[in-house]
Amino acid sequence: MSHLLLLVPFAALIIANLLPRSARPAAAGIAFGVLAxxxxxxxLPPLGLADWSFLxxxxxxxxxxxxxxxxxxxxxxxxxxxxxxALLTAGPGLKTGRERFLFANxxxxxxxxxxxxxxxxxxxxxxxxxxxxxxxxxxxxxIRHGVQAYEGAWKYVILSAVxxxxxxxxxxxxxxxxxxxxxxxxxxxLTTPGPIPWISAALFLSGLFIKGGLVPFHGWLADAYSxxxxxxxxxMAGIVTKASGVFALMRLAQxxxxxxxxxxxxxxxxxxxxxxxxxFLALTQSDMKRMLAYSSVSQIGYIVLALGGSPQLGIxxxxxxxxxxxxxxxxxxxxxxxxEEQVGAIPMDRMGGxxxxxxxxxxxxxxxxxxxxxxxxxxxFWSKLLIVxxxxxxxxxxxxxxxxxxxxxxxxxxLSLQRRVFFGAPLPEWASVREAGGRLIIPALVLxxxxxxxxxxxxxxxxxxxxxxL
Amino acid sequence: MTLMTVLLILLVLAALWASMTTLLLxxxxxxxxxxxxxxxxxxxxxxxxxxxxxxxVCAGLISVVFVSVISLTQRKPFKDYVDRRLSRLSRFxxxxxxxxxxxxxxxxxxAPVQVALPVPGAEGDVRVVLWNFRQxxxxxxxLIILAGVIGVLVLFKREGKDDN
Numbered sequence: 001m002s003h004l005l006l007l008v009p010f011a012a013l014i015i016a017n018l019l020p021r022s023a024r025p026a027a028a029g030i031a032f033g034v035l036a037x038x039x040x041x042x043x044l045p046p047l048g049l050a051d052w053s054f055l056x057x058x059x060x061x062x063x064x065x066x067x068x069x070x071x072x073x074x075x076x077x078x079x080x081x082x083x084x085x086a087l088l089t090a091g092p093g094l095k096t097g098r099e100r101f102l103f104a105n106x107x108x109x110x111x112x113x114x115x116x117x118x119x120x121x122x123x124x125x126x127x128x129x130x131x132x133x134x135x136x137x138x139x140x141x142x143i144r145h146g147v148q149a150y151e152g153a154w155k156y157v158i159l160s161a162v163x164x165x166x167x168x169x170x171x172x173x174x175x176x177x178x179x180x181x182x183x184x185x186x187x188x189x190l191t192t193p194g195p196i197p198w199i200s201a202a203l204f205l206s207g208l209f210i211k212g213g214l215v216p217f218h219g220w221l222a223d224a225y226s227x228x229x230x231x232x233x234x235x236m237a238g239i240v241t242k243a244s245g246v247f248a249l250m251r252l253a254q255x256x257x258x259x260x261x262x263x264x265x266x267x268x269x270x271x272x273x274x275x276x277x278x279x280f281l282a283l284t285q286s287d288m289k290r291m292l293a294y295s296s297v298s299q300i301g302y303i304v305l306a307l308g309g310s311p312q313l314g315i316x317x318x319x320x321x322x323x324x325x326x327x328x329x330x331x332x333x334x335x336x337x338x339x340e341e342q343v344g345a346i347p348m349d350r351m352g353g354x355x356x357x358x359x360x361x362x363x364x365x366x367x368x369x370x371x372x373x374x375x376x377x378x379x380x381f382w383s384k385l386l387i388v389x390x391x392x393x394x395x396x397x398x399x400x401x402x403x404x405x406x407x408x409x410x411x412x413x414x415l416s417l418q419r420r421v422f423f424g425a426p427l428p429e430w431a432s433v434r435e436a437g438g439r440l441i442i443p444a445l446v447l448x449x450x451x452x453x454x455x456x457x458x459x460x461x462x463x464x465x466x467x468x469x470l
Numbered sequence: 471m472t473l474m475t476v477l478l479i480l481l482v483l484a485a486l487w488a489s490m491t492t493l494l495l496x497x498x499x500x501x502x503x504x505x506x507x508x509x510x511x512x513x514x515x516x517x518x519x520x521x522x523x524x525x526x527v528c529a530g531l532i533s534v535v536f537v538s539v540i541s542l543t544q545r546k547p548f549k550d551y552v553d554r555r556l557s558r559l560s561r562f563x564x565x566x567x568x569x570x571x572x573x574x575x576x577x578x579x580x581a582p583v584q585v586a587l588p589v590p591g592a593e594g595d596v597r598v599v600l601w602n603f604r605q606x607x608x609x610x611x612x613l614i615i616l617a618g619v620i621g622v623l624v625l626f627k628r629e630g631k632d633d634n
Contacts, residue, residue, distance in 0.1 A: 006609070013616070064606045102624055109617045116610065128610035135617040139624050 001041070001052040002068040003059045005076065005115045009034050013108040016101075024101045031104040032087045035111065039080030042073055046464055066119035070464075071254060074319050075118040075239075075247050078326035081450070082238025083107055085330050085443035089337050090231040092439055099143055103231060106143070110136035110235070114243040121255070123181040123204065124171045127164075130211060130244045134160050137240050140232040141224050152227030155220040159210050163217075167207035173200035183255045190260065198262065205249070205266060212245020214304060215274040218297045222281075225293035230337030233289060234443075237296055238330025242322060246303050250322070253307040254315050264394075268308035272402050275301025279409040283416070286347040288336050291417060292329065298410065299325045299372060302387055305403060309390025316462070317386035324379040324454065328368040331447035335365040338436035338444070339421065348420040355422030357433040362422040364444040369414035371451045374407045379454035382462075474514060481507040482573065486566050492555045494543070498536040505529035535618070542626040 012034045016027035044050035068076075086107060094100045113133030120126050138160075141153040174181050177196050178189040189197040213221035221241065225233050249267075257263035278298030285291035299321070306318035338361045343351060355362035371380035384407060391400040426433075435441065454461060481504055488500035505528035512521035 010613075064609070066606065102620060105620055106617070109613055109620070112613055113610075116606070120606065122606075124604075125606050125610070128607045128614075132610050132613045132617065135614050135621070139617065139621040143624055 001055045001059070002066045002072075002119050003062045003064055004055065005038060005042075005068075005119070006064065006066065006112055007062070008037070009108050009112045009115070013105060013112075016105060016108070025097055027101050027104040028087055028090060031108050032084060034108070035080045035083040035087070038111075038115075039077055039084070042076045042080070046070070046073065065122065065125070066116070067121060068119050071247075071250060071315070071319060072118035074323050075243055076115060078323050079111060079114045079118075079239045079243065081447065082235055082326055082330040083111055085238065085334055085447060086231045086235035088439045088443045089234050089334050092341055092437055093230040093337050094144070103140070103143060106136045106140050107235060110140070110240060114239060117243050117247055117251075121183050123174060123183065123186055126248055126251070127167045127171060130167075130248060131164065133240060133244045134211070137232075137236060137244075140235065141228040143232060144229045146227075148223075148227040149229075152220075152223040152225075156224045159217060159220045163207040163210035165207075166203045166210075170200040170204035170207070173197075173203070183251075187256045187258075190256065201256075201263070202266075205252070205263075208245050208248050208252075209270060210245070211241070212249065212300055212304075213241055213297055214245070214270055214300060215277045215297065218274070218278065218294075221297060222290050222293040225296070225333075226287060226289040230333065230340060234330050234333040234337065237292065237333045238326050241296070242300065242303075242326060246300055246322060249304060249307060250315060250318050253318075259311045264308045266308075267304050268396060268399050271301050271303075271305030271308060272399055273301070274298065275305060275406050276402065276409075277301075279406050279413070283409060283413045285413075286349060287345075288339065288348050288351075288417065288421065289333070289345075291348070291413060292332050292336060295372065295410070295413065296325070296329055298406065299329070302384065302403065305399060306387040306390055308394075308399070309387065309396065310393035313386060313393060314390040317383060317390045320461070321380075321383035321387060324371065324383050324451070327447050327450050327454075328371050328380065331368045331444050331451075332365060332372075334440060334443045334447070335361050335368070338440040341436055341440065342433045343430065348417065351421045351427075352430075353422070353424045353426035354430060354433065356426050357430055358422075358435045360435055360441050361444065362418075364448040365422070366418060367448040367451055369418060370411075371455070373411035373414050375411070377455045377458075379451045379458070382455065382458045386462075474511070477507055477511050477514070481511065482570065486569075490558070490562065490566065492551055492558055494540045495537070498533055498540065501536075502529045502533040505532075539622055539626060542622070 012030050016024075016030050019026060041050070041052065045052060087104065090100050090103050094103055110133050113129045113131075113136060116129030116132065117126060120129060134156075138153050138157050141156060142149045171181050173196055174186055174189055177192070177194075177200075178185045186197075186201070190201060210217040225237055228236060253263065253267065275298045278294050278296075278301055282291050282294035282298060285294060303318045303321050303325070306314045306321060308314065309317065338358065339351065339354065342358065343354070367378065371378035374381050374384040376382075384403065388400045388403050391397075391403065484500050484504035484507055488497050488504055491497050491500060505524055509521040509525040509529065512518075512524055
């Protein structure tokens with residue numbers, strides 16, 4: 001089935017572009033159908049509700065070098081959910097039919113890139129699919145034009161180009177010393193003496209740190225997220241940057257580095273610095289989207305920190321936090337879009353008291369905020385708990401303490417967001433503000449529900465992940 | 471001074487021209503020139519197939535794409551161009567100086583690392599490599615070009631009345 005995850009979105013992309021101009025609004029529907037199909041088709045087999053092995057001959061005939069495992073599965077489901085949320089918010093979030101048509105096209109291109117990232121087992125192919133995702137995302141940022149959007153996209157392009165140079169140099173060095181760039185070849189190269197393999201690995205990791213927006217390469221992320229139109233922010237914050245940077249790191253930690261000490265220390269230090277600096281930067285923001293963007297930086301730090309913990313539990317913890325954050329942050333950006341639609345893009349201090357006017361937005365945003373802050377029994381609590389245990393198991397008590405203490409900062413900035421935007425008596429100028437429409441409310445409600453269900457059904461999910469030898 | 475040194479100096483100059491000029495069309499020509507020079511360098515080093523691909527794709531195809539996109543843009547008045555060029559040169563002149571200085575400095579460093587190059591096997595044939603081993607990457611390349619086309623539409627095509 002893995003090949004179909006690349007070919008079906010590609011076919012959908014072609015069909016959408018062959019539609020006559022009058023039928024173009026259907027493109028978003030086609031893209032939504034593909035995303036829904038992917039989410040359901042990928043989620044059912046681990047629950048024992050479906051078996052797609054009859055599709056294996058398709059894989060054998062096409063013969064692309066892709067394989068799916070439990071780690072891929074998490075990314076594929078997260079991509080499906082974030083993509084659907086983004087397409088729903090595109091209805092009210094993008095003004096013209098042309099914008100919505102191009103947005104659906106770009107989501108499909110990025111989806112193929114993300115699906116490729118989740119299933120390739122070769123460093124060069126990984127780079128190619130990261131680029132596919134990145135190119136689609138640059139354009140998503142500028143889809144509505146404007147100086148701010150150009151500036152955000154420009155920073156993203158420039159830093160991405162630097163990352164590309166680093167990653168390509170790394171691949172070239174691995175090809176020189178090992179004759180191949182498959183993950184097995186890279187793993188073998190790292191066991192040979194000499195500095196070149198580890199220099200190459202460090203170059204590739206640096207490229208991924210830039211793509212993932214880790215400190216000190218986080219500068220582009222807040223500009224790109226806040227400058228992009230709402231639906232693009234939902235998609236980017238939900239999945240894109242995590243897939244192109246953080247997921248690739250998880251794949252390398254799982255298949256290449258194992259329990260290699262240098263890599264573990266890199267993950268620990270970069271992860272800890274990122275989560276602390278990201279959290280404090282979020283605390284100082286007055287713009288809601290920028291606060292959410294820096295919060296993403298901080299949460300990405302948690303995921304990377306987990307990779308420095310005990311090998312198996314660390315990967316499971318990172319994967320779960322990846323999924324939880326994709327769901328909650330995608331939802332918070334959908335909430336931000338709902339608020340922006342009603343009151344415009346204004347600082348949080350000028351919002352005040354919107355909770356009584358927009359109760360569903362306020363309620364769902366509280367669920368997502370508390371989950372990311374790590375409050376039980378929501379999904380985010382469990383993944384953070386696993387991160388702390390994974391660090392404790394390898395004796396990294398200081399890093400475990402940093403993870404716990406930064407959770408308090410996270411709770412602090414999210415409570416500040418809730419207070420400034422939703423709490424208190426509604427300001428007189430918001431007398432005409434109403435709850436956002438269904439296309440902004442539905443994704444928020446569904447993603448909140450997933451956060452609650454994952455939290456409550458956590459033992460089942462954990463046993464599935466650990467049983468599947470993630 | 472060998473032919474290779476001359477080629478490398480010309481390559482750096484062409485790359486500098488491409489990155490320092492303020493006219494898109496000149497930058498495209500300079501980039502194509504740099505690609506053509508790189509192709510000659512590759513050919514001299516025995517990488518004939520890579521040289522042919524560099525010449526046809528980077529110097530040829532990509533230049534055509536750039537020129538078609540530039541033809542969709544509007545040129546600024548000449549005075550704006552001159553002002554911009556002067557301000558750009560005054561701000562960024564240290565960059566090429568540092569780059570050339572670093573290149574000269576590095577040319578005196580003899581890296582102690584000796585790398586044994588892998589011997590090309592049956593997969594050394596570029597057709598075999600592309601179609602049997604790297605077809606996934608070719609698929610990725612097609613997608614990147616497709617995304618680029620959508621990018622041109624987003625950035626440069628004006629909306630018609632029936633697009634709303």
